[in-house]
Amino acid sequence: MSEGRAGCRDQTLLWLLDAGAISCAALDAYTAWLGEGERQRCARFVRAGRRRQFIAGRALLRLALGRLLDLAPRDIVLRERPGLAPALDTPAPEGVGFSISHSGPWVACAASTVSQLGLDIERIDAGRDLLALAEQALGPEDVAELRALAGQARVDAFHRMWCLHEARFKLGSASAADYVFAQPGLALALSASRPLTPAPPPLVVTLGELAAG
Numbered sequence: 001m002s003e004g005r006a007g008c009r010d011q012t013l014l015w016l017l018d019a020g021a022i023s024c025a026a027l028d029a030y031t032a033w034l035g036e037g038e039r040q041r042c043a044r045f046v047r048a049g050r051r052r053q054f055i056a057g058r059a060l061l062r063l064a065l066g067r068l069l070d071l072a073p074r075d076i077v078l079r080e081r082p083g084l085a086p087a088l089d090t091p092a093p094e095g096v097g098f099s100i101s102h103s104g105p106w107v108a109c110a111a112s113t114v115s116q117l118g119l120d121i122e123r124i125d126a127g128r129d130l131l132a133l134a135e136q137a138l139g140p141e142d143v144a145e146l147r148a149l150a151g152q153a154r155v156d157a158f159h160r161m162w163c164l165h166e167a168r169f170k171l172g173s174a175s176a177a178d179y180v181f182a183q184p185g186l187a188l189a190l191s192a193s194r195p196l197t198p199a200p201p202p203l204v205v206t207l208g209e210l211a212a213g
Helices: 024-031 036-043 048-069 130-137 140-147 151-171
Strands: 012-018 078-081 084-088 097-103 106-112 117-123 177-183 186-192 203-206
Touching: 012 048, 012 117, 012 186, 024 048, 036 048, 036 078, 048 078, 048 084, 048 097, 048 106, 084 097, 097 151, 097 186, 106 117, 106 186, 117 151, 130 140, 130 151, 140 151, 151 177, 151 186, 177 203
Parallel strands: 012 203, 097 117
Antiparallel strands: 012 106, 078 084, 097 106, 117 186, 177 186
């Protein structure tokens, strides 16, 4: 890691969290970090699991941005944008990028001072009609590749392709570098507007409370 612009560390963080392992007391503490718009959105979720997922994702994002910007997580101000990812309202050097994604109890966050990012995670589910989904969302070359595969090879390839498709979409611009990660039962892809160093960035998996240090 190098120290770059004042108050900003030049690095990229990639964190994966099991939100189901967070205690209710800790979740209440993270809720206090939310802004008014985030609290209003959180209150509209009917399912408790979705509320937990949302709070954990915003807490993870604040911890990552706080680490990069040398700020306390509660000092990170995020603004809700209907249908879009949140915007960072805390003053930050140009070029800071971030992305969050969730699937089931899992929440992932990527944040960087050197690149814009798009991130996607998916729980691997062999029970879905993968070819039908691929024909709706992926390109003909990807569909042809999937048709040539069978069994677990097709399942793994589909989820890799799907995550890459979603990560590039979230990036919102041409991807200069794509990184694919595998965790038990999960697929994860990260797209970046600039190649990252190290490549791929290390994936840190957290199975419990989030540390604010």
